[in-house]
Amino acid sequence: MNRPEPLLLVGHGTVDDSGVREFHAFVERVRARMAPSTVDTAGGFIELSAPAVTEAWAELVDRGHRRMAAVPLVLVAAGHGKGDIPAALEREVRRHPGTSFRFGRPLGPHPVLLDLLEQRIAAVSDRAEWADTAVLLVGRGSTDPDANAEVCKVSRLLQETRGFAFVETAFVSLARPAVPDGLERVRRLGARRVVVAPYFLFDGVLPQRVARQSVEFGAATPDVDVAVAGYLGDCDELVDLVVERYHEALHGDIRMNCDTCAYRVLLPGFESKLGAPQTPHHHPDDPAGGHGHGHSHGHGADVAAAHGHASSHAR
Known part of the structure; x- marks a missing residue:
């Protein structure tokens, strides 16, 4: 066998x-x-x-x-x-x-990742207030425009399926807008409540930078309530996605x-x-x-x- x-x-x-x-x-x-x-x-x-x-x-x-x-x-x-x-x-x-x-x-985009983002955002914000809450999805950033566009696609999917006021995209390195610029854009679009959602699998220098820059912006901008969600993290749902990709590699196109x-x-x-x-x-x-x-x-x-x-x- x-x-x-x-x-x-x-x-x-x-x-x-x-x-x-x-x-x-x-x-x-x-x-x-x-x-x-x-x-x-x-x-x-x-x-x-x-x-x-x-x-x-x-x-x-x-x-x-x-x-x-x-x-x-x-x-x-x-x-x-x-x-x-x-x-x-x-x-x-x-x-x-x-x-x-x-x-x-690669793992994304995928409905499992959207579900995980929803869970992480819900952990730091009240679902009853989502219609008046903006989300800033922050990706790593790349010199590859196709990769950056994939992050923007996730933002759009999040906006159209989860009931937030709107979802914007920012990057922590190599691409624009940077995190502070993305937060300022959200503020100018009228948001007074924003959740920053790091689009990262695990902890590291870059997601920590996202959190730090977000907290600094919130402290300097008292008219905007800034909360920072957790990254995707080690969880069973992510295992489900990896197993799907494994079987796809063996049997899919x-x-x-x-x-x-x-x-x-x-x-x-x-x-x-x-x-x-x-x-x-x-x-x-x-x-x-x-x-x-x-x-x-x-x-x-x-x-x-x-x-x-x-x-x-x-x-």
């Missing part, structure tokens, strides 16, 4: 200890869910934190596995999901000849949305990205120094899996 393909959870990594602990706790929660179906589970980071993904891969290989189903623990398909994570996995294929992987989709990807189509203001190599950045935790191989986005072996295109390893 063939053993089911193991689930490999791949995170980005953080220098924040609490975020690392939450990732480990979540891996254990997923492992407990998968154990009854005899699916092995391991998790690792591409940088900044231990264990590195190379350790998680080796752990599964040592247990006799040759083909992995990898689910990226990212909310949007920015550079990490499109290039860095699949490239890190491809390096493991080269280190362990005879191994391969299937690559799952995995295709990222390439219609608005700046590496595949010409977007005004991002002309330099069109056809540019997706060269994963240096990962100091990688045993070989982490220097990736540059391949054209959506065509090279390192990134083909991220777009559902067949390659010799990632399928």
Whole structure:
């Protein structure tokens, strides 16, 4: 009887200890869910934190596995999901000849995430006041416009399905508006009650920055009541979504949305990205120094899996 393909959870990594602990706790929660179906589970980071993904891969290989189903623990398909994570996995294929992987989709957007955002917002605000409450959804931010647009899509879905006065979007790095600017926009649109909702999986430097900037804005702007919701966090609902992505990777048709990807189509203001190599950045935790191989986005072996295109390893 063939053993089911193991689930490999791949995170980005953080220098924040609490975020690392939450990732480990979540891996254990997923492992407990998968154990009854005899699916092995391991998790690792591409940088900044231990264990590195190379350790998680080796752990599964040592247990006799040759083909992995990898689910990226990212909310949007920015550079990490499109290039860095699949490239890190491809390096493991080269280190362990005879191994391969299937690559799952990023977690969002998804109704489960909207439900979790609703729960986190409800924990800091009265549902009876939502019709007069604005929400500022704050994403990480990216140089990839497609990734930023995904966060805006979540904001719109939240607005149209949850009954808030309105929902605006901000980013904590690399994209505009920044958190203070987003809060000022909300204020100028007439909100006197706003909940800042960090769109992050686990704790870390960036969600902590979101909370700090929000509290500072509230203290300096007494005419606006600013509350900060929790990030999504380690929970059973998130496990449900990961399990869905795992089965989808094994049996579904995995295709990222390439219609608005700046590496595949010409977007005004991002002309330099069109056809540019997706060269994963240096990962100091990688045993070989982490220097990736540059391949054209959506065509090279390192990134083909991220777009559902067949390659010799990632399928």
